[in-house]
Amino acid sequence: MTDASPDPLAEIRREIDRIDEAMHLLLMERGAVIDRLVSVKRTSETGSAFRPAREADMMRRLASRHQGRLPLATAEHLWRTIIATFTHVQAPFTLHVEQGADALAMHDLARFHVGFDVPLQGHGTASRVVAAVAGSTGDLGLVRLDPAPVAAWWETLGGDGPQVMARLPFFGANGHPASAPALVIARPLGEAGVREITVWAVSDDGEGGAIDGGETLATVVRNGRRSRLVAVAGGEAPVAGAVAVGGYASPLGART
Numbered sequence: 381m382t383d384a385s386p387d388p389l390a391e392i393r394r395e396i397d398r399i400d401e402a403m404h405l406l407l408m409e410r411g412a413v414i415d416r417l418v419s420v421k422r423t424s425e426t427g428s429a430f431r432p433a434r435e436a437d438m439m440r441r442l443a444s445r446h447q448g449r450l451p452l453a454t455a456e457h458l459w460r461t462i463i464a465t466f467t468h469v470q471a472p473f474t475l476h477v478e479q480g481a482d483a484l485a486m487h488d489l490a491r492f493h494v495g496f497d498v499p500l501q502g503h504g505t506a507s508r509v510v511a512a513v514a515g516s517t518g519d520l521g522l523v524r525l526d527p528a529p530v531a532a533w534w535e536t537l538g539g540d541g542p543q544v545m546a547r548l549p550f551f552g553a554n555g556h557p558a559s560a561p562a563l564v565i566a567r568p569l570g571e572a573g574v575r576e577i578t579v580w581a582v583s584d585d586g587e588g589g590a591i592d593g594g595e596t597l598a599t600v601v602r603n604g605r606r607s608r609l610v611a612v613a614g615g616e617a618p619v620a621g622a623v624a625v626g627g628y629a630s631p632l633g634a635r636t
Protein backbone atom coordinates (compact mmCIF):
# COMPACT_ATOMS: atom_id res chain seq x y z
CA MET A 381 0.00 0.00 0.00
CA THR A 382 1.44 3.39 -1.01
CA ASP A 383 0.88 6.53 1.05
CA ALA A 384 -1.68 7.71 -1.50
CA SER A 385 -3.95 4.62 -1.42
CA PRO A 386 -6.89 4.85 0.99
CA ASP A 387 -6.84 2.54 3.99
CA PRO A 388 -10.15 0.62 3.72
CA LEU A 389 -10.15 -0.32 7.41
CA ALA A 390 -9.67 3.27 8.53
CA GLU A 391 -12.37 4.31 6.08
CA ILE A 392 -14.86 1.82 7.53
CA ARG A 393 -13.97 2.81 11.09
CA ARG A 394 -14.62 6.45 10.24
CA GLU A 395 -18.05 5.36 9.03
CA ILE A 396 -18.69 3.45 12.28
CA ASP A 397 -17.61 6.52 14.29
CA ARG A 398 -19.98 8.71 12.27
CA ILE A 399 -22.88 6.31 12.92
CA ASP A 400 -22.04 5.96 16.65
CA GLU A 401 -21.91 9.73 17.06
CA ALA A 402 -25.23 10.16 15.24
CA MET A 403 -26.87 7.50 17.44
CA HIS A 404 -25.48 9.07 20.62
CA LEU A 405 -26.64 12.55 19.57
CA LEU A 406 -30.09 11.15 18.76
CA LEU A 407 -30.31 9.44 22.15
CA MET A 408 -29.46 12.70 23.89
CA GLU A 409 -32.05 14.46 21.72
CA ARG A 410 -34.55 11.78 22.80
CA GLY A 411 -33.78 12.67 26.42
CA ALA A 412 -34.60 16.32 25.72
CA VAL A 413 -37.91 15.30 24.11
CA ILE A 414 -38.73 13.23 27.23
CA ASP A 415 -38.21 16.39 29.30
CA ARG A 416 -40.96 18.03 27.19
CA LEU A 417 -43.17 14.94 27.47
CA VAL A 418 -42.97 15.09 31.28
CA SER A 419 -44.61 18.50 31.29
CA VAL A 420 -47.61 17.40 29.18
CA LYS A 421 -48.06 13.86 30.54
CA ARG A 422 -50.04 13.53 33.76
CA THR A 423 -47.84 10.89 35.35
CA SER A 424 -48.77 12.07 38.86
CA GLU A 425 -52.33 10.71 38.43
CA THR A 426 -51.13 7.10 38.64
CA GLY A 427 -47.62 7.68 39.94
CA SER A 428 -46.25 5.67 37.03
CA ALA A 429 -44.93 6.67 33.61
CA PHE A 430 -45.30 3.08 32.33
CA ARG A 431 -47.48 2.98 29.18
CA PRO A 432 -47.83 -0.67 28.09
CA ALA A 433 -50.08 -0.03 25.07
CA ARG A 434 -47.61 2.49 23.65
CA GLU A 435 -44.67 0.16 24.31
CA ALA A 436 -46.39 -2.76 22.55
CA ASP A 437 -46.99 -0.53 19.52
CA MET A 438 -43.34 0.61 19.51
CA MET A 439 -42.05 -2.97 19.81
CA ARG A 440 -44.26 -4.16 16.94
CA ARG A 441 -42.94 -1.41 14.67
CA LEU A 442 -39.37 -2.22 15.73
CA ALA A 443 -39.88 -5.89 14.80
CA SER A 444 -41.56 -5.09 11.49
CA ARG A 445 -38.80 -2.78 10.22
CA HIS A 446 -35.95 -4.92 11.56
CA GLN A 447 -33.52 -6.54 9.14
CA GLY A 448 -29.82 -7.20 8.72
CA ARG A 449 -27.03 -8.55 10.86
CA LEU A 450 -28.00 -7.19 14.26
CA PRO A 451 -30.14 -9.81 16.05
CA LEU A 452 -33.72 -8.62 16.66
CA ALA A 453 -33.35 -9.52 20.36
CA THR A 454 -30.39 -7.14 20.63
CA ALA A 455 -32.41 -4.31 19.10
CA GLU A 456 -35.29 -5.21 21.45
CA HIS A 457 -32.98 -5.17 24.48
CA LEU A 458 -31.49 -1.80 23.49
CA TRP A 459 -34.90 -0.20 23.07
CA ARG A 460 -36.36 -1.81 26.18
CA THR A 461 -33.42 -0.39 28.13
CA ILE A 462 -33.90 3.05 26.58
CA ILE A 463 -37.65 3.05 27.23
CA ALA A 464 -37.39 1.67 30.79
CA THR A 465 -34.67 4.17 31.62
CA PHE A 466 -36.81 7.05 30.39
CA THR A 467 -39.80 5.61 32.27
CA HIS A 468 -37.67 5.69 35.42
CA VAL A 469 -36.43 9.21 34.64
CA GLN A 470 -40.07 10.40 34.53
CA ALA A 471 -41.19 8.67 37.74
CA PRO A 472 -38.68 6.53 39.70
CA PHE A 473 -39.87 2.99 40.41
CA THR A 474 -38.58 -0.37 41.60
CA LEU A 475 -39.14 -3.60 39.70
CA HIS A 476 -40.14 -6.35 42.15
CA VAL A 477 -39.02 -9.70 40.78
CA GLU A 478 -40.17 -13.16 41.83
CA GLN A 479 -36.97 -15.10 42.40
CA GLY A 480 -38.18 -18.33 44.02
CA ALA A 481 -37.50 -20.90 41.30
CA ASP A 482 -35.54 -19.94 38.17
CA ALA A 483 -34.08 -16.93 39.97
CA LEU A 484 -31.33 -16.51 37.39
CA ALA A 485 -33.75 -16.65 34.43
CA MET A 486 -36.02 -14.10 36.13
CA HIS A 487 -33.06 -11.82 36.82
CA ASP A 488 -32.03 -12.09 33.15
CA LEU A 489 -35.58 -11.31 32.06
CA ALA A 490 -35.70 -8.27 34.33
CA ARG A 491 -32.36 -6.85 33.21
CA PHE A 492 -33.12 -7.57 29.56
CA HIS A 493 -36.23 -5.38 29.84
CA VAL A 494 -35.19 -2.59 32.20
CA GLY A 495 -31.40 -2.40 31.89
CA PHE A 496 -29.45 -1.29 34.95
CA ASP A 497 -30.92 2.09 35.88
CA VAL A 498 -34.09 0.60 37.33
CA PRO A 499 -33.51 -0.95 40.79
CA LEU A 500 -34.63 -4.56 41.27
CA GLN A 501 -35.96 -6.11 44.45
CA GLY A 502 -36.18 -9.88 44.67
CA HIS A 503 -39.03 -11.73 46.42
CA GLY A 504 -39.40 -15.42 47.24
CA THR A 505 -43.00 -15.72 46.04
CA ALA A 506 -45.35 -14.19 43.49
CA SER A 507 -47.74 -13.16 46.29
CA ARG A 508 -44.98 -11.05 47.84
CA VAL A 509 -44.34 -9.37 44.49
CA VAL A 510 -48.04 -8.51 44.23
CA ALA A 511 -48.09 -7.19 47.82
CA ALA A 512 -45.02 -5.02 47.16
CA VAL A 513 -46.65 -3.50 44.06
CA ALA A 514 -49.93 -2.98 45.98
CA GLY A 515 -48.09 -1.11 48.72
CA SER A 516 -46.19 1.16 46.33
CA THR A 517 -47.11 4.21 44.29
CA GLY A 518 -45.81 3.24 40.88
CA ASP A 519 -43.66 0.13 41.24
CA LEU A 520 -43.86 -2.76 38.80
CA GLY A 521 -43.77 -6.50 39.45
CA LEU A 522 -42.46 -9.43 37.43
CA VAL A 523 -44.10 -12.76 38.23
CA ARG A 524 -43.06 -16.10 36.80
CA LEU A 525 -45.70 -17.87 34.72
CA ASP A 526 -45.64 -21.23 36.47
CA PRO A 527 -48.51 -23.48 35.27
CA ALA A 528 -48.79 -25.10 38.73
CA PRO A 529 -47.66 -22.57 41.36
CA VAL A 530 -47.85 -23.14 45.13
CA ALA A 531 -50.49 -20.42 45.62
CA ALA A 532 -53.17 -18.69 43.56
CA TRP A 533 -51.30 -15.38 43.71
CA TRP A 534 -53.67 -13.80 41.16
CA GLU A 535 -56.64 -13.89 43.56
CA THR A 536 -55.69 -10.52 45.05
CA LEU A 537 -55.40 -8.83 41.62
CA GLY A 538 -58.05 -6.66 39.99
CA GLY A 539 -60.30 -3.78 41.02
CA ASP A 540 -58.25 -0.88 42.38
CA GLY A 541 -55.35 -3.18 43.18
CA PRO A 542 -52.48 -4.47 41.04
CA GLN A 543 -53.31 -5.95 37.66
CA VAL A 544 -51.62 -7.85 34.86
CA MET A 545 -50.27 -5.27 32.39
CA ALA A 546 -47.97 -7.18 30.03
CA ARG A 547 -46.76 -10.62 29.11
CA LEU A 548 -43.11 -11.42 28.48
CA PRO A 549 -41.25 -12.24 26.39
CA PHE A 550 -43.13 -10.13 23.87
CA PHE A 551 -41.28 -11.49 20.85
CA GLY A 552 -41.57 -15.23 20.10
CA ALA A 553 -39.99 -17.18 22.94
CA ASN A 554 -38.15 -19.63 20.67
CA GLY A 555 -34.47 -18.86 20.89
CA HIS A 556 -35.10 -15.66 22.85
CA PRO A 557 -32.15 -14.85 25.13
CA ALA A 558 -34.49 -13.99 28.03
CA SER A 559 -37.27 -16.49 27.51
CA ALA A 560 -38.61 -17.04 31.05
CA PRO A 561 -42.40 -16.71 30.70
CA ALA A 562 -43.66 -13.97 32.99
CA LEU A 563 -46.34 -11.38 33.63
CA VAL A 564 -45.77 -7.72 34.44
CA ILE A 565 -47.92 -6.43 37.31
CA ALA A 566 -48.77 -2.79 38.00
CA ARG A 567 -51.39 -0.75 39.81
CA PRO A 568 -54.17 0.52 37.49
CA LEU A 569 -52.86 2.77 34.70
CA GLY A 570 -56.16 4.05 33.29
CA GLU A 571 -56.21 4.28 29.51
CA ALA A 572 -52.52 3.31 29.26
CA GLY A 573 -53.26 -0.38 29.71
CA VAL A 574 -54.01 -2.73 26.83
CA ARG A 575 -56.40 -5.66 26.80
CA GLU A 576 -56.10 -7.39 23.46
CA ILE A 577 -55.93 -10.42 25.72
CA THR A 578 -57.86 -10.21 29.00
CA VAL A 579 -56.69 -12.20 32.00
CA TRP A 580 -59.33 -13.73 34.26
CA ALA A 581 -59.34 -15.34 37.68
CA VAL A 582 -61.71 -18.31 37.48
CA SER A 583 -62.64 -20.24 40.60
CA ASP A 584 -64.77 -23.40 40.58
CA ASP A 585 -65.11 -26.88 42.04
CA GLY A 586 -62.83 -28.40 39.42
CA GLU A 587 -65.58 -30.22 37.51
CA GLY A 588 -65.42 -28.37 34.17
CA GLY A 589 -62.75 -28.83 31.51
CA ALA A 590 -60.60 -26.32 29.69
CA ILE A 591 -62.14 -22.96 28.88
CA ASP A 592 -63.08 -22.69 25.20
CA GLY A 593 -60.79 -20.33 23.31
CA GLY A 594 -58.83 -19.55 26.46
CA GLU A 595 -55.28 -20.30 27.51
CA THR A 596 -54.95 -21.55 31.07
CA LEU A 597 -51.84 -19.81 32.38
CA ALA A 598 -51.85 -21.34 35.87
CA THR A 599 -53.93 -23.64 38.05
CA VAL A 600 -54.02 -24.26 41.79
CA VAL A 601 -56.31 -26.91 43.34
CA ARG A 602 -56.82 -26.73 47.09
CA ASN A 603 -59.55 -27.93 49.47
CA GLY A 604 -61.86 -28.93 46.61
CA ARG A 605 -61.58 -25.53 44.92
CA ARG A 606 -59.80 -24.98 41.64
CA SER A 607 -58.43 -21.54 40.93
CA ARG A 608 -57.27 -20.76 37.42
CA LEU A 609 -55.64 -17.83 35.70
CA VAL A 610 -57.01 -17.79 32.18
CA ALA A 611 -56.11 -15.59 29.20
CA VAL A 612 -58.81 -14.95 26.59
CA ALA A 613 -58.69 -12.79 23.45
CA GLY A 614 -61.08 -9.84 23.71
CA GLY A 615 -62.98 -8.64 26.73
CA GLU A 616 -65.83 -11.05 27.23
CA ALA A 617 -65.88 -13.09 30.44
CA PRO A 618 -65.20 -16.75 29.56
CA VAL A 619 -67.53 -18.09 32.30
CA ALA A 620 -69.96 -16.62 34.80
CA GLY A 621 -68.19 -15.36 37.90
CA ALA A 622 -64.80 -14.85 36.21
CA VAL A 623 -62.98 -11.82 37.61
CA ALA A 624 -60.95 -9.64 35.24
CA VAL A 625 -57.44 -9.23 36.67
CA GLY A 626 -55.77 -7.36 33.83
CA GLY A 627 -54.69 -7.87 30.27
CA TYR A 628 -51.90 -7.51 27.79
CA ALA A 629 -50.96 -6.93 24.17
CA SER A 630 -50.84 -10.17 22.24
CA PRO A 631 -47.17 -11.23 22.08
CA LEU A 632 -45.77 -11.51 18.56
CA GLY A 633 -45.95 -15.05 17.28
CA ALA A 634 -48.23 -16.11 20.13
CA ARG A 635 -50.91 -18.71 19.59
CA THR A 636 -53.70 -16.95 21.51
Ligand SMILES: O=C(O)C(=O)C[C@]1(C(=O)O)C=C[C@@H](O)C=C1
Nearest residue numbers: 429430431432434435463466467
Ligand atom coordinates in the same frame (compact mmCIF):
# COMPACT_ATOMS: atom_id res chain seq x y z
O1 LIG B 1 -44.83 7.74 25.46
C1 LIG B 1 -44.78 7.92 26.66
O2 LIG B 1 -45.79 8.15 27.36
C2 LIG B 1 -43.48 7.88 27.36
O3 LIG B 1 -43.43 8.04 28.57
C3 LIG B 1 -42.23 7.62 26.59
C4 LIG B 1 -41.77 6.20 26.68
C5 LIG B 1 -40.47 6.14 25.80
O4 LIG B 1 -39.39 6.31 26.35
O5 LIG B 1 -40.63 6.01 24.59
C6 LIG B 1 -41.45 5.84 28.10
C7 LIG B 1 -42.33 5.13 28.89
C8 LIG B 1 -43.57 4.52 28.38
O6 LIG B 1 -43.82 3.25 28.89
C9 LIG B 1 -43.65 4.56 26.90
C10 LIG B 1 -42.80 5.27 26.13
